[in-house]
Amino acid sequence: MEIDSESRIDRSSADRTSKSSNIESLGLSHSKLAYDGNFIRSACGMFMAGEIVFGLLVWTLIGGTEYLHVPALGWVMFVSVLCWVLTVILFLLYLTTAHTRIPQIPWTILGICFNGSASVLYLTAAVVTGVSSNVAIRGRYYFISWVASTIFASIAMVCYAGNTFVNYKSWRSKCEDT
Structure with a gap:
């Protein structure tokens, strides 16, 4: 045997x-993708985790209401879902170190552009949600969801702005080294 x-x-x-x-x-x-546990503990990883959590809260809170009755909330859904999907993709690329296999892409500049754009988009989304909440009838059950999504959109905007700053500092230090 x-x-x-x-x-x-x-x-x-x-x-x-x-x-x-x-x-x-x-x-x-x-292909061997490696898990980078240090990324989650970095400032960029923590900001991205916050972006994912708060972005998810924004679009689920609005998506669970009758937001189609307020056309401006369609913009908020677009911004939150688009940014959330792109952030999840970037998070997975960084977490698995797959971004190191594509050296042709300037990742810090991409981070600055994406996070800066997302922070501006989330700023408009927070303003639109806040204004739409004030216009809405307060007796409706989804008024609270819209107010909460305004708060979470504001927090997501701060996370994206913070991540923009972290990426800018990283890019700046690389420029000074050369």
Whole structure:
């Protein structure tokens, strides 16, 4: 029995080796994404986690109401969902260090542009939600959701602005080193 199990182990490792060499002969390689636990503890990672949480709260609070009756809230939904999806994608790229495999993209400049734009968009979204909440009939059950989404949009805007500042400082230090 021991001989059979050893020969099976040898055959399975030979199969893996041949599959690996077949992949390499086709010009393909294995991709190994690494988890970067330090990213979550960095200022950029904490800001991005806040952006994800507060952005999610904004669009779920508005999405759970009859926001289509107030056309301006469609803009808030657009901003919050778009920024949330893009932030989640960027967060996963940074968390798995996949961004290091694409050195052609200037990641700090991309961060400055994206976070700066998102902070301006969230500022407009917070203003629009706040104004729409004041116009809405206060007796409706979703008035509280709109007020809460105004607060969370403001906090998300602060997170994006903070992340813009962190990315700017990182870019500035790279410029001074060269």
